[in-house]
Amino acid sequence: MRIVVTGREGQVVRSLAERGDDIVPLGRPDLDLVAEPDVIVAAIEAVRPDVIVNAAAYTAVDKAESERDLAFAINERGAGAVARAANRLGVPLIHLSTDYVFSGDKPEPYVESDPTGPTGVYGASKLAGERAVLDAHDNAAVLRTAWVYSPFGGNFVKTMLRLARERDELGIVADQRGNPTSALDIADGVLAVAANLARSDDPALRGTFHMTAGGEATWAEFAEEIFAQSARSGGPSATVNRIATADYPTPARRPANSRLDCSRLREMHGVALPDWRQSTAAVVSRLLEPEPAIQGR
Numbered sequence: 298m299r300i301v302v303t304g305r306e307g308q309v310v311r312s313l314a315e316r317g318d319d320i321v322p323l324g325r326p327d328l329d330l331v332a333e334p335d336v337i338v339a340a341i342e343a344v345r346p347d348v349i350v351n352a353a354a355y356t357a358v359d360k361a362e363s364e365r366d367l368a369f370a371i372n373e374r375g376a377g378a379v380a381r382a383a384n385r386l387g388v389p390l391i392h393l394s395t396d397y398v399f400s401g402d403k404p405e406p407y408v409e410s411d412p413t414g415p416t417g418v419y420g421a422s423k424l425a426g427e428r429a430v431l432d433a434h435d436n437a438a439v440l441r442t443a444w445v446y447s448p449f450g451g452n453f454v455k456t457m458l459r460l461a462r463e464r465d466e467l468g469i470v471a472d473q474r475g476n477p478t479s480a481l482d483i484a485d486g487v488l489a490v491a492a493n494l495a496r497s498d499d500p501a502l503r504g505t506f507h508m509t510a511g512g513e514a515t516w517a518e519f520a521e522e523i524f525a526q527s528a529r530s531g532g533p534s535a536t537v538n539r540i541a542t543a544d545y546p547t548p549a550r551r552p553a554n555s556r557l558d559c560s561r562l563r564e565m566h567g568v569a570l571p572d573w574r575q576s577t578a579a580v581v582s583r584l585l586e587p588e589p590a591i592q593g594r
């Protein structure tokens with residue numbers, strides 16, 4: 298089963314390339330999501346995929362506040378064009394979305410049918426993308442995940458390890474709660490969903506699903522766990538000072554609670570991702586491995 302994944306260096310596309318067999322990353326310059334929709338459709342059709350995964354996105358949450366047009370071009374129109382390609386080819390599409398489609402005002406974890414209410418441009422553009430995808434193609438699963446980290450690309454784990462090399466103490470917000478999720482686990486989940494979509498045309502396998510790691514944390518708790526794991530392996534660590542969102546001003550407002558209830562994915566697809574602490578340990582130890590020596594000559 299050939300799976301075309303949009304993007305090249307992104308966390309999820311690189312994790313899929315590592316975890317799957319016939320994965321074909323398709324990114325810039327061969328596929329640019331700001332191109333004309335017809336150009337996007339043609340680039341994907343040329344690879345003749347059995348399944349398409351849209352893992353490319355504009356993900357700079359703060360910068361999106363001042364780059365609204367670009368964020369919507371990629372996350373709404375680009376996603377819609379990818380869905381049009383899947384529709385033309387008659388193949389399933391898995392589209393990734395985010396916990397930031399929610400306002401964070403609900404005290405409990407969010408279920409798929411809860412009202413959305415993004416607090417910033419990134420979340421609004423991703424919500425528009427979900428709608429563009431589901432409008433263009435019935436044979437699609439939108440997987441909302443959250444707080445993604447991995448050995449690849451830019452993410453909170455890498456930022457924390459970098460900052461801990463520079464400073465002894467860090468102020469980290471302790472009043473935003475969510476589900477830190479490893480892109481490697483997301484890749485496993487996406488591959489399982491892809492197999493289900495390829496095997497069955499049951500409508501219950503289509504639509505919107507929440508897919509995050511087990512357990513929950515604040516950003517401060519996540520940072521503390523990263524440093525505990527790092528210290529255990531002789532890596533950098535720092536003291537975490539728990540601060541309030543108000544004491545860490547950012548251009549974009551973030552949800553106070555964006556925990557996602559993943560029961561629907563477990564019931565319909567039989568997929569449940571591992572607990573975040575165990576996956577954080579795996580990623581931290583990979584990031585602390587010494588760079589392999591350059592071979593030869």
Ligand SMILES: NC(=O)C1=CN([C@@H]2O[C@H](COP(=O)(O)OP(=O)(O)OC[C@H]3O[C@@H](n4cnc5c(N)ncnc54)[C@H](OP(=O)(O)O)[C@@H]3O)[C@@H](O)[C@H]2O)C=CC1
Nearest residue numbers: 304305306307308309329330353354356442443444445450
């Ligand atoms: N990161 C996170 O914390 C979260 C991410 N998500 C969602 O999960 C998905 C995957 O995220 P993640 O892997 O972290 O993303 P990254 O930020 O790691 O990577 C973004 C990817 O999008 C590609 N991309 C950006 N602009 C374009 C463009 N114009 N044309 C083609 N490709 C483009 C990048 O291309 P290139 O390879 O050239 O750099 C890169 O491959 C996204 O839909 C995201 O919204 C959901 C929740 C949390």
Ligand SMILES: Cc1cn([C@H]2C[C@H](O)[C@@H](COP(=O)(O)OP(=O)(O)O[C@H]3O[C@@H](C)C(=O)[C@@H](O)[C@H]3O)O2)c(=O)[nH]c1=O
Nearest residue numbers: 356358395396397443444445453468469470516545551
């Ligand atoms: C670096 C740093 C961040 N923070 C806070 C800011 C913010 O509230 C929180 C996380 O910061 P980040 O900028 O890494 O995270 P952010 O970019 O908001 O991450 C989001 O990215 C998008 C793509 C998603 O889809 C979301 O699920 C989520 O993962 O930590 C501190 O409190 N202290 C610090 O030193």
Ligand SMILES: [Mg+2]
Nearest residue numbers: 356357358359
């Ligand atoms: Mg960020």
